[in-house]
């Protein structure tokens with residue numbers, strides 16, 4: 192198993208190659224000795240093929256997200272499980288676009304990504320997954336996930352630190368025996384707080400068993416991303432999110448607390 | 456599962472106790488809806504209230520089992536005089552969802568509950584059931600004046616800062632879904648709920664519902680063959696149990712069936728359940744009907 196001192200963890204990329212490049216530069220500046228992605232390379236953004244060379248150049252290993260699993264296996268939909276007709280309409284649009292613009296070799300690469308990644312960070316064992324360690328597309332929101340459930344996951348999956356993504360909003364919880372659960376957020380789109388920057392997470396091993404979790408904001412050229420999205424005729428609703436920082440679609444899955452913090 | 460006989464009745468095991476339900480108001484309700492699947496009414500005390508002390512005991516019992524979310528149903532939960540205290544307490548243990556008809560909510564309760572939710576890291580979800588987008592559709596099913604009263608409940612929840620999920624049993628043909636849901640949303644917005652949240656439930660053929668349409672035919676049973684290639688996590692009994700005043704039972708839908716009592720403790724109740732009932736067939740056809748959309752496809 193690989194051993195690290197400081198790792199940068201990237202949540203869903205959603206084809207945001209500009210934020211990915213900015214986050215990579217930032218993580219290197221902060222001395223990360225490894226960079227991992229927790230899945231969902233495509234979705235939402237423009238030119239999905241643009242993120243793959245960055246993954247290869249920087250040797251970023253990734254977990255397979257639901258989107259990667261769908262695109263890689265050419266499934267019928269993205270497996271987000273939306274039931275609202277409007278959410279579904281947008282989900283389908285971006286799924287069809289991403290499928291059509293992801294090259295066959297890149298699709299094959301996505302298909303073969305692992306469902307989890309494990310490594311040592313100092314004395315702590317870390318488990319990276321996409322939705323939850325038991326289910327790729329399970330949403331774990333801060334306000335709807337009890338601490339005792341996270342303790343159960345940590346016991347069941349034998350990890351000191353469990354990290355996930357998939358919901359799009361970062362959060363963390365301290366567990367017993369110095370263990371932790373961390374949702375690393377996403378690089379793909381802002382987190383519904385009215386600010387256009389995105390987030391990644393830096394985990395560092397201290398001298399004892401203590402692990403430090405830092406959420407890092409990533410400003411990037413979001414105007415340029417919006418222009419690229421417009422040129423690709425992606426929905427104006429998505430572009431509005433990139434520019435304003437407020438979510439305009441896929442709101443049905445937000446629990447009351449997280450929904451209340453947003454505008455729509 | 457070893458399928459020796461394809462017509463055999465399958466049993467479903469509990470993968471993990473994700474959702475713990477409480478039949479907190481028993482079968483007591485201020486309304487008498489025609490389709491109520493456990494025939495609740497102001498006089499049906501077949502199941503009784505759960506006390507705050509009993510809920511507290513169960514919450515404590517649920518911690519070592521890693522329960523993720525708590526759900527409260529009845530009857531009408533807010534007929535239980537300890538309901539506000541129960542929810543305030545639960546928010547110390549985890550996320551809470553309460554299923555209400557919205558007709559008996561009091562301002563002072565909502566003030567307390569909103570404050571408790573604000574202090575908690577966990578969400579308090581209200582699910583208000585209505586049956587249509589107008590009194591003409593709703594009231595013949597749920598009773599005279601209930602549409603207006605439920606709408607006042609929704610408005611009150613919104614005024615207190617909640618974002619209730621409005622659940623409607625499907626009483627219209629599925630082809631008209633878009634149109635029905637669209638006008639329903641417009642009506643909610645006109646009533647002051649600017650970002651309405653909706654969830655449509657299939658109608659169950661149980662209890663009073665049997666009188667309204669028809670019961671189950673003998674062939675309407677889940678079989679072992681039907682369970683092959685079926686995602687069992689779609690069934691509530693695969694990840695939930697419910698506490699009632701008779702013990703721990705398999706799911707909120709089947710509480711009237713004596714065989715649905717699985718034990719006195721949560722641990723005992725974790726054994727598998729045989730899907731012998733007709734309503735299991737509806738469950739199978741429609742997927743989970745009782746959870747919130749935010750849980751992801753585990754509860755689609």
Ligand code: SF4
Pocket residue numbers: 484485486487488490491492494495496529530531556584
């Ligand atoms: S459906 Fe709900 S509101 Fe209607 S009688 Fe049953 S418990 Fe009461």
Ligand code: SF4
Pocket residue numbers: 690691692693705706707708709728730732734735736738739
């Ligand atoms: S009614 Fe549904 S949830 Fe309940 S036991 Fe039958 S299949 Fe399971």
Ligand SMILES: [Fe+2]
Pocket residue numbers: 203231256257258321356357358
């Ligand atoms: Fe995802």
